[in-house]
Amino acid sequence: MELVRKALAQGLFRDQDTAVILYDLDRLAANFAALAAAFPSRTRHAFAVKACPLPPILQLLAGLGAGAEAASLPEIHLALAAGFDPSRIVFDSPAKTGEELRLALKLGLFINADNLDELARIDALATGLGVVPRVGLRINPQAGLGRIKATSVAGRYSKFGVPMSARDDIRDAFARYPWLGGLHVHVGSQGCPLELLVAGAGTVFDLAREIEQEQGPDRLAVFDLGGGLPAAYRDGDTPPTPADYATALAVRCPGLLDGPLALVTEFGRMLAAPCAVAASRVEYVKRQPGHRTAVVHLGADLFVRECYNPKAWPHRTRLLDSGGQAKQGRPGLWHLAGPLCFSGDFPVRQARLPAIAPGDIVVIEDVGAYTLSMWSRYNSRQMPRVLGFGQGRFSVLREREEPQDVVRFWLGSGGAV
Structure with a gap:
Protein backbone atom coordinates (compact mmCIF):
# COMPACT_ATOMS: atom_id res chain seq x y z
CA MET A 1 0.00 0.00 0.00
CA GLU A 2 3.01 2.22 0.50
CA LEU A 3 3.61 2.30 -3.26
CA VAL A 4 0.10 3.67 -3.84
CA ARG A 5 0.65 6.37 -1.25
CA LYS A 6 4.02 7.32 -2.80
CA ALA A 7 2.58 7.40 -6.30
CA LEU A 8 -0.16 9.78 -5.12
CA ALA A 9 2.34 11.97 -3.29
CA GLN A 10 4.58 12.21 -6.35
CA GLY A 11 1.72 13.04 -8.70
CA LEU A 12 2.01 9.76 -10.62
CA PHE A 13 -1.48 8.56 -9.68
CA ARG A 14 -3.02 11.61 -11.28
CA ASP A 15 -6.50 13.09 -11.00
CA GLN A 16 -7.37 11.80 -14.48
CA ASP A 17 -6.24 8.28 -13.57
CA THR A 18 -9.33 6.39 -12.51
CA ALA A 19 -7.04 3.43 -11.80
CA VAL A 20 -3.37 2.45 -11.90
CA ILE A 21 -1.38 -0.75 -11.73
CA LEU A 22 1.86 -0.64 -9.73
CA TYR A 23 4.71 -3.15 -10.04
CA ASP A 24 7.35 -3.67 -7.37
CA ALA A 273 1.75 -12.21 -9.65
CA PRO A 274 2.87 -11.10 -6.15
CA CYS A 275 4.71 -8.08 -7.56
CA ALA A 276 1.82 -5.80 -8.50
CA VAL A 277 -1.35 -4.25 -7.13
CA ALA A 278 -4.25 -2.57 -8.90
CA ALA A 279 -5.61 0.61 -7.35
CA SER A 280 -8.96 2.05 -8.41
CA ARG A 281 -10.82 5.12 -7.26
CA VAL A 282 -14.33 4.49 -5.95
CA GLU A 283 -16.80 6.36 -8.13
CA TYR A 284 -20.10 5.60 -6.40
CA VAL A 285 -21.38 3.76 -3.36
CA LYS A 286 -24.75 1.97 -3.45
CA ARG A 287 -26.69 0.62 -0.49
CA GLN A 288 -29.55 -1.83 -0.83
CA PRO A 289 -31.07 -4.12 1.82
CA GLY A 290 -28.42 -6.73 2.59
CA HIS A 291 -25.90 -5.35 0.10
CA ARG A 292 -23.29 -2.60 0.01
CA THR A 293 -21.63 -1.97 -3.33
CA ALA A 294 -18.66 0.16 -4.30
CA VAL A 295 -18.45 0.93 -8.03
CA VAL A 296 -14.82 0.94 -9.18
CA HIS A 297 -13.04 1.38 -12.50
CA LEU A 298 -11.60 -2.11 -12.93
CA GLY A 299 -13.78 -5.15 -13.54
CA ALA A 300 -13.85 -8.00 -16.02
CA ASP A 301 -11.70 -5.93 -18.35
CA LEU A 302 -8.72 -6.64 -16.04
CA PHE A 303 -10.11 -9.50 -13.94
CA VAL A 304 -11.56 -11.82 -16.56
CA ARG A 305 -11.08 -15.08 -14.70
CA GLU A 306 -11.99 -13.54 -11.38
CA CYS A 307 -15.37 -12.33 -12.61
CA TYR A 308 -16.30 -15.53 -14.43
CA ASN A 309 -14.91 -17.96 -11.85
CA PRO A 310 -14.63 -16.08 -8.54
CA LYS A 311 -14.33 -19.16 -6.33
CA ALA A 312 -11.14 -20.23 -8.07
CA TRP A 313 -9.61 -16.77 -8.42
CA PRO A 314 -9.86 -14.68 -5.23
CA HIS A 315 -7.85 -11.55 -4.44
CA ARG A 316 -6.98 -9.79 -1.22
CA THR A 317 -8.21 -6.22 -0.97
CA ARG A 318 -7.29 -3.12 1.02
CA LEU A 319 -8.94 0.30 1.37
CA LEU A 320 -7.24 3.68 1.36
CA ASP A 321 -8.61 7.17 1.61
CA SER A 322 -8.15 9.62 -1.25
CA GLY A 323 -4.73 10.61 0.11
CA GLY A 324 -3.44 7.06 0.26
CA GLN A 325 -3.77 6.44 3.99
CA ALA A 326 -5.22 3.15 5.21
CA LYS A 327 -8.83 3.60 6.24
CA GLN A 328 -9.77 2.51 9.72
CA GLY A 329 -13.04 1.34 11.15
CA ARG A 330 -15.08 -1.75 11.69
CA PRO A 331 -15.00 -3.93 8.55
CA GLY A 332 -18.15 -4.97 6.77
CA LEU A 333 -18.96 -6.94 3.66
CA TRP A 334 -18.70 -4.99 0.40
CA HIS A 335 -19.20 -5.94 -3.22
CA LEU A 336 -16.67 -4.35 -5.58
CA ALA A 337 -18.54 -3.78 -8.84
CA GLY A 338 -16.69 -3.07 -12.06
CA PRO A 339 -17.68 -0.60 -14.80
CA LEU A 340 -18.75 -3.08 -17.50
CA CYS A 341 -22.26 -3.67 -18.75
CA PHE A 342 -23.01 -7.17 -17.57
CA SER A 343 -24.24 -8.52 -14.27
CA GLY A 344 -21.22 -10.67 -13.45
CA ASP A 345 -18.80 -7.74 -13.41
CA PHE A 346 -17.62 -8.09 -9.80
CA PRO A 347 -13.85 -8.51 -9.42
CA VAL A 348 -14.39 -9.18 -5.69
CA ARG A 349 -17.59 -10.04 -3.85
CA GLN A 350 -18.01 -9.75 -0.10
CA ALA A 351 -14.68 -8.11 0.61
CA ARG A 352 -14.24 -7.30 4.29
CA LEU A 353 -13.44 -3.58 4.29
CA PRO A 354 -14.15 -0.50 6.42
CA ALA A 355 -16.92 1.84 5.33
CA ILE A 356 -16.27 2.96 1.73
CA ALA A 357 -16.96 6.46 0.41
CA PRO A 358 -16.70 7.93 -3.10
CA GLY A 359 -13.14 9.03 -3.75
CA ASP A 360 -11.60 6.27 -1.64
CA ILE A 361 -9.09 3.95 -3.29
CA VAL A 362 -9.61 0.20 -3.41
CA VAL A 363 -6.39 -1.79 -3.74
CA ILE A 364 -6.49 -5.32 -5.15
CA GLU A 365 -3.34 -7.36 -4.56
CA ASP A 366 -1.38 -9.97 -6.53
CA VAL A 367 -2.30 -8.75 -10.02
CA GLY A 368 1.15 -8.99 -11.62
CA ALA A 369 0.34 -11.98 -13.83
CA TYR A 370 -2.59 -13.06 -16.00
CA THR A 371 -4.53 -9.85 -15.50
CA LEU A 372 -3.35 -7.10 -17.84
CA SER A 373 -2.28 -9.76 -20.34
CA MET A 374 -5.92 -10.92 -20.47
CA TRP A 375 -7.36 -7.41 -20.87
CA SER A 376 -10.85 -7.44 -22.40
CA ARG A 377 -11.98 -4.85 -24.91
CA TYR A 378 -15.63 -5.21 -23.93
CA ASN A 379 -17.10 -1.68 -23.54
CA SER A 380 -13.82 -0.41 -25.03
CA ARG A 381 -12.48 0.73 -21.68
CA GLN A 382 -9.06 2.36 -21.54
CA MET A 383 -6.14 0.40 -20.15
CA PRO A 384 -4.91 2.11 -16.97
CA ARG A 385 -1.52 3.65 -16.37
CA VAL A 386 1.09 1.07 -15.30
CA LEU A 387 3.86 2.16 -12.95
CA GLY A 388 6.98 0.39 -11.77
CA PHE A 389 8.98 1.09 -8.63
CA GLY A 390 12.54 -0.15 -8.39
CA GLN A 391 15.84 0.98 -6.94
CA GLY A 392 14.13 3.84 -5.15
CA ARG A 393 12.27 5.46 -8.02
CA PHE A 394 9.13 5.20 -10.13
CA SER A 395 8.96 4.69 -13.87
CA VAL A 396 6.02 4.57 -16.26
CA LEU A 397 5.88 1.05 -17.70
CA ARG A 398 2.88 1.78 -19.89
CA GLU A 399 0.95 5.01 -20.27
CA ARG A 400 -2.78 5.19 -19.78
CA GLU A 401 -4.66 4.77 -23.01
CA GLU A 402 -6.51 7.75 -24.41
CA PRO A 403 -9.82 7.39 -26.27
CA GLN A 404 -8.05 7.88 -29.60
CA ASP A 405 -5.78 4.92 -28.77
CA VAL A 406 -8.83 2.68 -28.42
CA VAL A 407 -10.24 4.03 -31.70
CA ARG A 408 -6.94 3.16 -33.42
CA PHE A 409 -7.09 -0.34 -31.92
CA TRP A 410 -10.49 -1.00 -33.47
CA LEU A 411 -9.51 0.58 -36.80
CA GLY A 412 -6.47 -1.69 -37.04
CA SER A 413 -3.31 -0.90 -38.94
CA GLY A 414 -3.92 1.41 -41.87
CA GLY A 415 -7.52 2.05 -40.86
CA ALA A 416 -9.15 5.45 -41.08
CA VAL A 417 -12.46 6.87 -39.92
Missing part, protein backbone atom coordinates in the same frame (compact mmCIF):
# COMPACT_ATOMS: atom_id res chain seq x y z
CA LEU A 25 10.34 -4.28 -9.63
CA ASP A 26 12.69 -5.02 -6.74
CA ARG A 27 10.41 -7.84 -5.62
CA LEU A 28 10.29 -9.23 -9.14
CA ALA A 29 14.09 -9.27 -9.26
CA ALA A 30 14.20 -10.97 -5.86
CA ASN A 31 11.71 -13.62 -6.98
CA PHE A 32 13.83 -14.38 -10.02
CA ALA A 33 16.97 -14.57 -7.88
CA ALA A 34 15.28 -17.08 -5.58
CA LEU A 35 14.26 -19.19 -8.58
CA ALA A 36 17.75 -19.11 -10.05
CA ALA A 37 19.31 -20.05 -6.70
CA ALA A 38 17.07 -23.11 -6.34
CA PHE A 39 18.15 -24.79 -9.58
CA PRO A 40 21.51 -25.67 -11.14
CA SER A 41 23.26 -22.85 -12.95
CA ARG A 42 22.80 -24.61 -16.29
CA THR A 43 19.02 -24.06 -16.04
CA ARG A 44 17.39 -21.62 -18.45
CA HIS A 45 14.49 -19.93 -16.66
CA ALA A 46 12.21 -18.87 -19.52
CA PHE A 47 9.64 -16.37 -18.26
CA ALA A 48 6.16 -17.06 -19.65
CA VAL A 49 5.48 -13.98 -21.78
CA LYS A 50 1.73 -14.69 -21.61
CA ALA A 51 1.81 -13.95 -17.88
CA CYS A 52 2.92 -10.34 -18.37
CA PRO A 53 3.90 -9.10 -21.84
CA LEU A 54 4.80 -5.56 -20.75
CA PRO A 55 8.06 -4.76 -22.59
CA PRO A 56 9.77 -3.07 -19.59
CA ILE A 57 9.06 -6.13 -17.44
CA LEU A 58 10.48 -8.39 -20.14
CA GLN A 59 13.51 -6.13 -20.52
CA LEU A 60 14.17 -6.29 -16.77
CA LEU A 61 14.03 -10.08 -16.79
CA ALA A 62 16.24 -10.32 -19.88
CA GLY A 63 18.80 -8.19 -18.07
CA LEU A 64 18.70 -10.55 -15.10
CA GLY A 65 19.60 -13.49 -17.34
CA ALA A 66 16.15 -14.98 -17.86
CA GLY A 67 14.95 -16.59 -21.03
CA ALA A 68 11.49 -16.15 -22.53
CA GLU A 69 8.72 -18.64 -23.26
CA ALA A 70 6.61 -17.48 -26.21
CA ALA A 71 3.28 -19.03 -27.18
CA SER A 72 2.51 -16.99 -30.30
CA LEU A 73 4.18 -15.13 -33.14
CA PRO A 74 3.69 -11.71 -31.48
CA GLU A 75 5.12 -13.08 -28.22
CA ILE A 76 8.24 -14.07 -30.13
CA HIS A 77 8.53 -10.51 -31.40
CA LEU A 78 7.88 -9.11 -27.92
CA ALA A 79 10.72 -11.24 -26.57
CA LEU A 80 13.08 -10.19 -29.35
CA ALA A 81 12.21 -6.51 -28.89
CA ALA A 82 12.86 -6.84 -25.16
CA GLY A 83 16.41 -8.00 -25.82
CA PHE A 84 16.21 -11.76 -25.33
CA ASP A 85 18.78 -13.59 -27.41
CA PRO A 86 17.00 -15.98 -29.82
CA SER A 87 18.88 -18.90 -28.29
CA ARG A 88 17.12 -18.16 -24.98
CA ILE A 89 13.59 -18.10 -26.41
CA VAL A 90 11.40 -21.20 -26.13
CA PHE A 91 8.50 -21.40 -28.58
CA ASP A 92 5.43 -23.26 -27.30
CA SER A 93 2.06 -23.34 -29.03
CA PRO A 94 -0.40 -26.09 -29.98
CA ALA A 95 -1.17 -24.39 -33.30
CA LYS A 96 2.14 -23.30 -34.83
CA THR A 97 1.81 -22.39 -38.50
CA GLY A 98 4.35 -23.06 -41.19
CA GLU A 99 5.20 -19.35 -41.22
CA GLU A 100 5.82 -19.34 -37.48
CA LEU A 101 7.93 -22.48 -37.54
CA ARG A 102 9.96 -21.16 -40.46
CA LEU A 103 10.79 -18.01 -38.50
CA ALA A 104 11.61 -19.99 -35.36
CA LEU A 105 13.94 -22.24 -37.32
CA LYS A 106 15.70 -19.33 -39.01
CA LEU A 107 16.20 -17.56 -35.67
CA GLY A 108 17.37 -20.68 -33.89
CA LEU A 109 14.64 -20.70 -31.23
CA PHE A 110 14.10 -23.82 -29.16
CA ILE A 111 10.78 -25.28 -30.31
CA ASN A 112 8.60 -27.51 -28.17
CA ALA A 113 6.55 -29.49 -30.68
CA ASP A 114 3.02 -30.19 -29.48
CA ASN A 115 2.29 -33.28 -31.56
CA LEU A 116 3.83 -35.86 -33.87
CA ASP A 117 2.53 -34.24 -37.07
CA GLU A 118 4.32 -31.05 -36.07
CA LEU A 119 7.58 -32.99 -35.94
CA ALA A 120 7.06 -34.03 -39.56
CA ARG A 121 6.36 -30.42 -40.52
CA ILE A 122 9.50 -29.22 -38.73
CA ASP A 123 11.56 -31.89 -40.48
CA ALA A 124 10.39 -30.77 -43.93
CA LEU A 125 10.88 -27.07 -43.17
CA ALA A 126 14.32 -27.57 -41.63
CA THR A 127 15.45 -29.61 -44.62
CA GLY A 128 14.31 -26.87 -46.97
CA LEU A 129 16.08 -24.21 -44.94
CA GLY A 130 19.23 -26.25 -44.46
CA VAL A 131 19.23 -25.89 -40.68
CA VAL A 132 19.40 -28.33 -37.79
CA PRO A 133 16.39 -27.64 -35.56
CA ARG A 134 16.46 -27.41 -31.77
CA VAL A 135 13.32 -29.25 -30.72
CA GLY A 136 11.67 -30.93 -27.77
CA LEU A 137 8.42 -32.87 -27.71
CA ARG A 138 5.65 -31.96 -25.30
CA ILE A 139 4.34 -34.95 -23.36
CA ASN A 140 1.08 -35.13 -21.46
CA PRO A 141 2.10 -37.21 -18.44
CA GLN A 142 -1.57 -37.99 -17.70
CA ALA A 143 -0.76 -37.46 -14.03
CA GLY A 144 -4.14 -36.01 -13.07
CA LEU A 145 -5.95 -32.70 -12.65
CA GLY A 146 -5.48 -29.94 -10.12
CA ARG A 147 -8.11 -27.97 -8.23
CA ILE A 148 -8.91 -25.71 -11.22
CA LYS A 149 -9.85 -27.85 -14.21
CA ALA A 150 -9.63 -24.99 -16.72
CA THR A 151 -5.92 -24.52 -15.98
CA SER A 152 -5.03 -28.21 -15.56
CA VAL A 153 -3.55 -29.90 -18.63
CA ALA A 154 -2.39 -33.34 -17.48
CA GLY A 155 -5.62 -35.36 -17.32
CA ARG A 156 -6.29 -38.50 -19.31
CA TYR A 157 -7.31 -36.15 -22.13
CA SER A 158 -5.67 -32.82 -22.87
CA LYS A 159 -5.57 -30.54 -25.88
CA PHE A 160 -1.82 -30.26 -25.28
CA GLY A 161 1.01 -32.64 -26.05
CA VAL A 162 1.35 -36.31 -26.89
CA PRO A 163 -0.25 -38.52 -24.24
CA MET A 164 2.00 -40.84 -22.29
CA SER A 165 -0.25 -43.69 -23.41
CA ALA A 166 1.34 -43.26 -26.87
CA ARG A 167 4.73 -44.22 -25.44
CA ASP A 168 5.69 -46.41 -28.42
CA ASP A 169 4.93 -43.60 -30.89
CA ILE A 170 7.03 -41.22 -28.80
CA ARG A 171 10.03 -43.55 -28.80
CA ASP A 172 9.62 -44.10 -32.54
CA ALA A 173 9.70 -40.32 -33.10
CA PHE A 174 13.05 -40.08 -31.30
CA ALA A 175 14.36 -42.91 -33.45
CA ARG A 176 13.11 -41.21 -36.64
CA TYR A 177 14.34 -37.66 -36.02
CA PRO A 178 17.95 -37.44 -34.82
CA TRP A 179 17.58 -33.69 -34.23
CA LEU A 180 14.76 -34.24 -31.69
CA GLY A 181 16.65 -33.67 -28.46
CA GLY A 182 14.27 -32.70 -25.68
CA LEU A 183 11.21 -33.52 -23.64
CA HIS A 184 8.72 -30.99 -22.32
CA VAL A 185 6.15 -31.42 -19.55
CA HIS A 186 3.61 -29.08 -17.97
CA VAL A 187 0.74 -30.17 -15.73
CA GLY A 188 -1.08 -26.87 -15.19
CA SER A 189 -1.09 -23.42 -13.64
CA GLN A 190 -2.43 -22.53 -10.17
CA GLY A 191 -4.39 -25.11 -8.22
CA CYS A 192 -1.84 -27.84 -8.95
CA PRO A 193 -0.19 -29.10 -5.74
CA LEU A 194 3.52 -29.77 -5.52
CA GLU A 195 2.89 -33.51 -5.57
CA LEU A 196 1.15 -33.25 -8.95
CA LEU A 197 3.93 -31.14 -10.46
CA VAL A 198 6.53 -33.64 -9.30
CA ALA A 199 4.46 -36.61 -10.46
CA GLY A 200 4.18 -35.15 -13.96
CA ALA A 201 7.87 -34.36 -14.20
CA GLY A 202 8.75 -37.77 -12.79
CA THR A 203 6.66 -39.63 -15.34
CA VAL A 204 8.34 -37.83 -18.23
CA PHE A 205 11.77 -38.24 -16.64
CA ASP A 206 11.15 -41.99 -16.51
CA LEU A 207 10.37 -41.79 -20.23
CA ALA A 208 13.66 -39.96 -20.78
CA ARG A 209 15.51 -42.80 -19.06
CA GLU A 210 13.78 -45.33 -21.32
CA ILE A 211 14.75 -43.42 -24.46
CA GLU A 212 18.35 -43.13 -23.30
CA GLN A 213 18.56 -46.83 -22.46
CA GLU A 214 17.16 -47.71 -25.86
CA GLN A 215 18.89 -45.14 -28.07
CA GLY A 216 22.02 -44.17 -26.17
CA PRO A 217 22.98 -42.20 -23.05
CA ASP A 218 23.49 -38.97 -24.99
CA ARG A 219 20.25 -39.16 -26.96
CA LEU A 220 18.58 -36.32 -25.00
CA ALA A 221 19.97 -32.86 -24.37
CA VAL A 222 17.10 -30.83 -22.84
CA PHE A 223 14.45 -31.45 -20.19
CA ASP A 224 11.81 -28.70 -19.99
CA LEU A 225 9.91 -28.73 -16.69
CA GLY A 226 7.32 -26.17 -17.78
CA GLY A 227 5.84 -23.96 -15.09
CA GLY A 228 2.98 -24.35 -12.64
CA LEU A 229 4.21 -23.17 -9.25
CA PRO A 230 1.24 -21.30 -7.74
CA ALA A 231 1.00 -17.85 -6.19
CA ALA A 232 -0.65 -16.95 -2.87
CA TYR A 233 -3.96 -15.16 -3.42
CA ARG A 234 -5.36 -15.66 0.08
CA ASP A 235 -3.84 -14.76 3.43
CA GLY A 236 -3.72 -18.44 4.37
CA ASP A 237 -2.07 -19.65 1.16
CA THR A 238 1.40 -21.18 1.57
CA PRO A 239 2.53 -22.13 -1.93
CA PRO A 240 5.68 -24.21 -2.38
CA THR A 241 8.84 -22.28 -3.09
CA PRO A 242 11.21 -22.98 -5.98
CA ALA A 243 13.55 -24.55 -3.42
CA ASP A 244 10.73 -26.85 -2.26
CA TYR A 245 10.14 -27.89 -5.85
CA ALA A 246 13.81 -28.54 -6.56
CA THR A 247 14.15 -30.61 -3.38
CA ALA A 248 11.15 -32.75 -4.29
CA LEU A 249 12.40 -33.20 -7.86
CA ALA A 250 15.78 -34.38 -6.58
CA VAL A 251 14.04 -37.14 -4.61
CA ARG A 252 11.68 -38.26 -7.40
CA CYS A 253 14.08 -37.78 -10.32
CA PRO A 254 17.62 -38.63 -9.18
CA GLY A 255 20.08 -37.47 -11.80
CA LEU A 256 17.86 -34.75 -13.24
CA LEU A 257 19.23 -31.78 -11.31
CA ASP A 258 22.80 -33.02 -11.03
CA GLY A 259 23.02 -34.74 -14.41
CA PRO A 260 24.04 -33.63 -17.90
CA LEU A 261 20.63 -32.58 -19.26
CA ALA A 262 20.12 -28.87 -19.85
CA LEU A 263 17.10 -27.78 -17.82
CA VAL A 264 14.39 -25.29 -18.73
CA THR A 265 11.61 -23.82 -16.59
CA GLU A 266 8.67 -21.71 -17.81
CA PHE A 267 7.36 -19.92 -14.73
CA GLY A 268 5.26 -16.78 -14.97
CA ARG A 269 2.66 -16.54 -12.23
CA MET A 270 4.89 -17.32 -9.26
CA LEU A 271 7.41 -14.74 -10.43
CA ALA A 272 5.14 -11.84 -11.35
